[in-house]
Amino acid sequence: MDAVGPDFSKGAAWMAGEIVPIADAKISVLDWGLTHSDITYDVVHVWDGVFFRMDDYLDRFFESIAKLHLDVPQTRSEMREILHAIVARSGLQRSYVSLVASRGVPGIPGSRDPRDCINHFYAWCVPFVWVFTEEMVARGVKLMVPDFVQRIAPEAVDPTAKNYHWGDFTQGLIAAKQAHYDNTVLVDTNGNVTEGPGFNIFMVKDGIVRTPRRGMLEGITRRTAIEMCAACGIECVEEDVLLAEMMEADEVFATTTGGGVVAVVQMNERVFSNGVAGPVTSQLSQLYWNWHEDPKFIQPVNYQVSGE
Numbered sequence: 350m351d352a353v354g355p356d357f358s359k360g361a362a363w364m365a366g367e368i369v370p371i372a373d374a375k376i377s378v379l380d381w382g383l384t385h386s387d388i389t390y391d392v393v394h395v396w397d398g399v400f401f402r403m404d405d406y407l408d409r410f411f412e413s414i415a416k417l418h419l420d421v422p423q424t425r426s427e428m429r430e431i432l433h434a435i436v437a438r439s440g441l442q443r444s445y446v447s448l449v450a451s452r453g454v455p456g457i458p459g460s461r462d463p464r465d466c467i468n469h470f471y472a473w474c475v476p477f478v479w480v481f482t483e484e485m486v487a488r489g490v491k492l493m494v495p496d497f498v499q500r501i502a503p504e505a506v507d508p509t510a511k512n513y514h515w516g517d518f519t520q521g522l523i524a525a526k527q528a529h530y531d532n533t534v535l536v537d538t539n540g541n542v543t544e545g546p547g548f549n550i551f552m553v554k555d556g557i558v559r560t561p562r563r564g565m566l567e568g569i570t571r572r573t574a575i576e577m578c579a580a581c582g583i584e585c586v587e588e589d590v591l592l593a594e595m596m597e598a599d600e601v602f603a604t605t606t607g608g609g610v611v612a613v614v615q616m617n618e619r620v621f622s623n624g625v626a627g628p629v630t631s632q633l634s635q636l637y638w639n640w641h642e643d644p645k646f647i648q649p650v651n652y653q654v655s656g657e
Contacts, residue, residue: 355369356370357370357371357438357439358439358440359371359476360439360444360474361435361438361473361474362374362471362472362474363431363434363435363471364471365469365471368435368438371473374471374473377454379454380451380452380454381463381466382449382451382452382453386512387452387463388452388512389410389413389414389416389511389512390410390511391407391409391447391448391511392447392606393407393432393446393448393606394443394444394445394606395436395441395443395446395474395650396443396477396641397442397443398442399647399648399649399650400446400647400649401640401641401646401647402569402573403648406448407425407428407429407448410428411425412510413450413509413511413512414450416507418463419468421468421469421470428470432446432474433650434654435472435473435474436474436650437650437651437653437654441475443476444474445474445476445477445606445607446472447472447474448470448472450468450469451468451469451470451471453466453467453468454467478607479607479608480532480546480603480605480611481532481548481605481607481608481611485611486611486612488614489614489624489625489626490532490603490611490615491531491614492525492530492531492532492534492603492613492616493521493524493525493528493530493532493533493534493617494534494535494542494592495521495524495525495533497524498517498535499517499538500535500537500565501514502537502538502564503563503564508565508566515546518545521533521535532545532546532548533545533546536592537564540591540593541563541591541592542561542590542591542592543561543563543564544564547606548605548607549561549565549566549568549570549571549603549605550601550604550613551601551602551604552590552594552598553598553599553601553627553629553630554598554599555599556629557583557584557585558578558583558584558586559585559586559587559594560575560587560590561587561589561590562587562588568604568606569606570637571604574604574610574637577636577637578633580636583629595616596616598621599621599622599627600612600621600626600627600629601621602626602627602629610634610637611634612625612626612627612630612634
């Protein structure tokens with residue numbers, strides 16, 4: 350009987366120079382990425398066999414590494430090759446692909462000095478992850494803005510360096526799910542809208558698009574939406590947006606690597622655009638997926654290079 354090889358159908362990971370099935374990917378329990386959330390990451394997606402805006406995600410990843418004073422040995426070119434190799438090994442045509450740089454384990458046992466840690470890089474891919482389920486995307490998303498939890502201040506944890514500090518988001522998510530909303534958005538101490546877990550937020554009022562300027566990750570899909578507005582001749586402004594102002598919007602939409610431009614049809618009790626995607630949201634959503642066929646944004650996966 351033929352031997353059964355490793356199962357990569359659920360995803361693959363690159364760990365310390367080796368590609369393994371996602372189920373076998375592990376880090377040490379002593380890794381500061383786990384014990385201190387001292388880690389940064391980024392996520393690029395593969396759609397129908399092509400990476401979308403990979404170089405932009407790599408740019409942001411290296412910026413995050415610098416902001417956290419991490420130092421990993423892999424070059425940009427090597428990381429690109431690793432991403433191609435793990436997706437090729439998995440065979441996935443649509444994939445959620447993560448790059449991670451962690452503080453690591455101290456080289457001196459018991460050290461409390463982050464400079465003693467051995468920083469390291471790893472990457473993994475799984476089938477495409479929708480931040481909002483496909484059913485939610487089809488009907489429009491309903492968000493809760495809790496009044497008892499605020500976004501971690503950017504002066505405390507820099508949200509522009511993508512991170513795993515989700516204590517605030519988790520509390521908001523629990524509240525939203527218990528109240529039968531799809532997801533959550535948080536405000537800052539001044540009542541300005543920031544972001545949700547894994548997505549940025551936009552509003553449309555009188556034909557003008559507005560999106561928060563601080564307190565959130567500067568998402569690549571957010572950037573894409575801003576660029577698409579310019580391409581369509583739609584005015585888009587980055588500025589502080591009070592929750593009270595967003596509640597008066599004609600349309601609201603979210604942007605995320607895990608789904609693109611997604612209509613938000615309700616926030617708390619307020620329903621937008623009669624509970625369906627508005628015209629600006631629909632236009633940008635269609636254009637977003639069209640741009641996945643534009644050569645200047647895409648990089649076909651090299652399925653011939655599987656890392657074997």
